[in-house]
Amino acid sequence: MSKKKQKRFLRDRRGFSLIEMLIVMTLLAIVVVMTSNTFTMVIKQSGQQTRVVESQIEGIIGLEMLRIDIEQAGYGLPWAFLNVLNYSEATTAPATNYNDSSSNVPRAILVGDNTGLNGSDYLVIKSTSVATNDTSQKWTYILYNQAPKAWSSNALSAGERVTVIKPKLDVTGQPTLVVLADGTYFCQMEDETDGAGNTYATIPAAFRPTQPGEKYVIYGVDSDTALRMPFNRADYYVKRPGSMPSHCAPGTGILYKGVVNQSDGALTELPLIDCVADMQIIIGLDTNSDGVVDSRVTTIGGLTAQQIREQIKEVRVYILAQEGERDTSYKHETQVMALGEFGLVKNLDLGSTIGTEWNRYRWKQYTLVVKPKNLYQ
Numbered sequence: 001m002s003k004k005k006q007k008r009f010l011r012d013r014r015g016f017s018l019i020e021m022l023i024v025m026t027l028l029a030i031v032v033v034m035t036s037n038t039f040t041m042v043i044k045q046s047g048q049q050t051r052v053v054e055s056q057i058e059g060i061i062g063l064e065m066l067r068i069d070i071e072q073a074g075y076g077l078p079w080a081f082l083n084v085l086n087y088s089e090a091t092t093a094p095a096t097n098y099n100d101s102s103s104n105v106p107r108a109i110l111v112g113d114n115t116g117l118n119g120s121d122y123l124v125i126k127s128t129s130v131a132t133n134d135t136s137q138k139w140t141y142i143l144y145n146q147a148p149k150a151w152s153s154n155a156l157s158a159g160e161r162v163t164v165i166k167p168k169l170d171v172t173g174q175p176t177l178v179v180l181a182d183g184t185y186f187c188q189m190e191d192e193t194d195g196a197g198n199t200y201a202t203i204p205a206a207f208r209p210t211q212p213g214e215k216y217v218i219y220g221v222d223s224d225t226a227l228r229m230p231f232n233r234a235d236y237y238v239k240r241p242g243s244m245p246s247h248c249a250p251g252t253g254i255l256y257k258g259v260v261n262q263s264d265g266a267l268t269e270l271p272l273i274d275c276v277a278d279m280q281i282i283i284g285l286d287t288n289s290d291g292v293v294d295s296r297v298t299t300i301g302g303l304t305a306q307q308i309r310e311q312i313k314e315v316r317v318y319i320l321a322q323e324g325e326r327d328t329s330y331k332h333e334t335q336v337m338a339l340g341e342f343g344l345v346k347n348l349d350l351g352s353t354i355g356t357e358w359n360r361y362r363w364k365q366y367t368l369v370v371k372p373k374n375l376y377q
């Protein structure tokens with residue numbers, strides 16, 4: 001190292017002067033104050049963001065279940081009965097309002113217009129597959145003088161309760177529920193052993209095809225309960241439970257899927273979306289059989305089971321829910337929220353529904369447009 005470089009090296013290594021130290025410490029103090037403020041803000045905001053993200057995810061999963069159930073409306077439902085039968089459905093209000101007459105064919109979709117919390121709608125879906133048990137997701141078929149087709153996975157097994165339907169054979173035919181002369185309309189899968197010693201699950205002889213060439217369809221309905229109705233049923237509605245999640249705005253409720261129990265007709269409730277202010281339904285009908293929706297309605301109370309499966313082409317669901325928590329730094333602008341379209345709008349006044357702090361919540365409207373795929377089989 002040259003003398004010149006050595007001198008510069010020594011000079012660079014000298015300490016800070018007092019005045020330099022003072023400047024540095026003052027700057028440091030300012031930075032610390034600034035960061036701690038920002039840090040608190042960041043913490044606060046990230047908490048809110050987590051809530052927002054959580055409720056969005058819940059919302060999406062809940063809506064997906066609703067979408068699938070609407071698509072499945074009518075799946076496995078008979079259009080006719082082989083013999084006279086009597087079945088029953090829900091036993092608790094308001095679900096009892098949507099029961100079908102005990103010997104009539106079931107209607108696949110029903111709507112209660114503005115009957116629920118904050119004037120929200122009530123939606124009923126009937127199909128074998130809308131329950132939450134595994135059996136309701138299974139089906140198979142049986143040919144004359146043969147064992148039921150056994151799928152490699154998800155096969156029906158002994159003990160499961162099923163309905164059996166003779167499919168329609170031509171355009172004028174009707175999928176007909178096999179009902180025995182004594183009114184029995186479901187059966188239990190049972191094990192049978194063939195000549196070679198192989199055991200397989202099948203249906204009792206009385207429910208099997210009687211003619212060569214016939215093929216019956218077997219629908220799983222419930223795992224182990226005697227059936228009170230030859231299908232399953234799920235109701236969607238907004239309700240305030242005894243205790244609401246603390247982050248929900250006053251006046252909101254929870255969107256539930258309530259599955260009617262085969263055992264007692266009560267509803268087993270599955271909470272789908274928290275902090276829901278309203279749910280509205282608009283049904284798209286094709287009244288002249290050209291496949292195109294030509295009429296939009298909010299109530300279908302006058303339609304028969306046949307009209308429901310022939311005319312309903314679309315179900316629109318509008319859900320108004322709160323996103324995240326109450327936020328005093330947020331100000332929601334629109335006090336009267338419009339749910340719906342096509343001149344069938346229901347207005348919800350957040351001020352009178354939620355109270356004075358209505359605008360401290362982030363309100364989001366979800367819209368679901370679903371085409372039922374199983375009404376016409």
Ligand SMILES: [Ca+2]
Nearest residue numbers: 113114121298
């Ligand atoms: Ca309505």
Ligand SMILES: [Ca+2]
Nearest residue numbers: 286288292294
């Ligand atoms: Ca039309």
